[in-house]
Amino acid sequence: MKKLFIIIYILTIGIQLSAQKVMTLEDCRKQAVEYNKELKKADYQKQEAVANQKTARTAYLPNLSASANGMFLPDVDGFSIPGGFLPTAASEEAALNGEYTGVSDVWYPGMSVELDNLSILYGSVTVTQPVYTGGKIIYVNKQADAGVEIYKHNYDLKYSEVIEQTDRIYWNIASISANVKLAEKYIEMLTELEDQMTEMYSLGLTPASEKLKVTVQKNEAELNLIKAKNGLRISKMYLNQVLGQNLNTDIQIVDSLNYDTQLVNMTNGVNLALSNRDELAILEKQLEITKLDRKIALADFLPQVGVSAGYSSYYVSDLVEDPTFSPSIAGQITIPLFHWGEGKHKQDAAKLKIMQVQTDLDNTNELISLEVQQVKIQIEEAYESIQLAKKNIKESQESLEETQASFEVGLNTTTDVLNAQAEWQAANSQLIEALAQFEILQTSWKKVTGSLKPIE
Numbered sequence: 051m052k053k054l055f056i057i058i059y060i061l062t063i064g065i066q067l068s069a070q071k072v073m074t075l076e077d078c079r080k081q082a083v084e085y086n087k088e089l090k091k092a093d094y095q096k097q098e099a100v101a102n103q104k105t106a107r108t109a110y111l112p113n114l115s116a117s118a119n120g121m122f123l124p125d126v127d128g129f130s131i132p133g134g135f136l137p138t139a140a141s142e143e144a145a146l147n148g149e150y151t152g153v154s155d156v157w158y159p160g161m162s163v164e165l166d167n168l169s170i171l172y173g174s175v176t177v178t179q180p181v182y183t184g185g186k187i188i189y190v191n192k193q194a195d196a197g198v199e200i201y202k203h204n205y206d207l208k209y210s211e212v213i214e215q216t217d218r219i220y221w222n223i224a225s226i227s228a229n230v231k232l233a234e235k236y237i238e239m240l241t242e243l244e245d246q247m248t249e250m251y252s253l254g255l256t257p258a259s260e261k262l263k264v265t266v267q268k269n270e271a272e273l274n275l276i277k278a279k280n281g282l283r284i285s286k287m288y289l290n291q292v293l294g295q296n297l298n299t300d301i302q303i304v305d306s307l308n309y310d311t312q313l314v315n316m317t318n319g320v321n322l323a324l325s326n327r328d329e330l331a332i333l334e335k336q337l338e339i340t341k342l343d344r345k346i347a348l349a350d351f352l353p354q355v356g357v358s359a360g361y362s363s364y365y366v367s368d369l370v371e372d373p374t375f376s377p378s379i380a381g382q383i384t385i386p387l388f389h390w391g392e393g394k395h396k397q398d399a400a401k402l403k404i405m406q407v408q409t410d411l412d413n414t415n416e417l418i419s420l421e422v423q424q425v426k427i428q429i430e431e432a433y434e435s436i437q438l439a440k441k442n443i444k445e446s447q448e449s450l451e452e453t454q455a456s457f458e459v460g461l462n463t464t465t466d467v468l469n470a471q472a473e474w475q476a477a478n479s480q481l482i483e484a485l486a487q488f489e490i491l492q493t494s495w496k497k498v499t500g501s502l503k504p505i506e
Contacts, residue, residue, distance in 0.1 A: 071295075074304045075220050078293060082216040083209065083504070085294030092208045096201040099194075106194035109187045112179040121170040171373075174362035181356055184349030189342045196335040196342075203335070207328040210502040212292075217493040219289045224307055225486035226282045229479055233275040236475045240268040243467060260464045267468050307485040313433045314492075319422045319499050326500025327418055333411040340407050344400035351393040354384040418498070425491060425498050432488040439481035446474040 073081075083089060138152050180187065247261040287297045324330065358380045365373040386393075453470040456462040496502040 070300045070302055072302045072304060075217065078216050078220055078289065078303075079213055081293045081295075082212050085292075086208075086212045089205070089208050089212055092201070092205040096198070096205050099198045099201040103191075103194040103198050106191045109180070109190065112177050114175070114177050116173070116175045118173040119171070169367040170364070171366075172362070172364040174360055176358055176360035178356060178358040180354075183354055184352030186346055186349040189346050189349065193339050193342050196338050200332050200335045203328040203331045206503050207332070209504045210328070210497045213502055214493050214497050216289075216292055218490050219285060219292060220303060220305070221307075221486045221489040223282065223285045223289060223301070223303055224305065224489075225482055226278060226285055227303070228307060228482045228486075230275065230278045230282060232475065232478050232482065233271065233278055236471065237268060237271050237275060239471050240264060240271055243464075243471070244268055247464065256464075263464050263468060267472075307482065307489065309481075309485065311433060311436055311485065311488055313430070314495070316426045316429065316495065319426055319495070320419050322499040322501070323418050323422045324415060327498075328500065329414055330411070330418065333407065333414055337404065337407045337411060340400065340404045344397060344404065347393065347396035347400050350396075351386045351389070353386075355382070357381045422498050425494050429488070429491045429495060432484055432491055435484035436481065436488060439477060439484050442477040443474075443481055446470070446477040450474045 244261070244264045247256060247264050250256045251258055251261045286299075286301050289301055290297045290299050360378045360380075361375070362378065363373050363375045450470040450473075453462050453466050457464070457467050493502070
């Protein structure tokens, strides 16, 4: 039985070790990008736009088409032309005009045609080339080009969102992990104090209530540690979901919080954002498309010119002995004349659509400028919080050491020591939170300024 327990224990440890996965921030970013379904969809949309662009290019080229028809008519009745003397005319011109003056002495014997089953075959090959379409083909191709750019920017936008989400979860795990270690250190301090109070109580130097104060504080700290560990598990599950792997995978992150933070230069953030943000680029391309829509609406009411060339053949059984072949060349001009103001109404609608997109673009410009300023302020606030937290840690450490020394000689109470320890723990926790927030905001700054783009 003991051997079986050892085997099961070894297997359990092996499964746990195999489920562990050590990952850097870059590893997580790469895997999240590869897995994210919204990003895959954006990539498919980009490929679709490229295919549509290629389709639009074909409008410049001539179209080649072929057609064939066949007809079989069974038991077709024949026909006959009766005989008789042919009419006569005063001149060839009169004959052509149907002006006959009498009947000649030339006898026409007549004829009879038996058809029985009649087969009719017809085939043709035609080449058609547009010559002038009011610029419509050019405008449609420009719209296709703008569509490709839109979906490229849409992909980049989704990419930046995935990276920001991944970084936020990653640094949240780093923060919770650091807080777990801090909580364990805090419990160690309380345990040492509890042991000291137990010894003092056994010697009759302090009442049980003083010892119980420490025990209660330690119990609360242990409960908070359990909550922190559970929060860490949940955060890792959330990251696993983003990475597309088993939710119970025990991710061990490599990157830790940077205690030597530096404030980056953010003076040109708004201009950088207005030049690089994908949302603005998408709206600018949409504005270009709506302007082209107006030109296309106008092109529909301009003359349309095209040419075509063809080659056809037909065969009729019992009537045509050999198939007949004939080439053809044709040109077509279509000039719209009157459509009850349809063109004007389309122009008005297109103009209003342009105004709508322009309004969206102006509004987005303002919102992005505001967003950049907000993130800038948040980064500055996080940086100041880090400096303040470092100062608090130094002061709380000095306070704790002084309080413990005074407690040893009976100048401070147990409550004083507990408060000093709690303040020390709170100051360190404040620094951890500020450092994690600073890392997250660094990524947010790159996103809001349009600097978080995939490497081509």
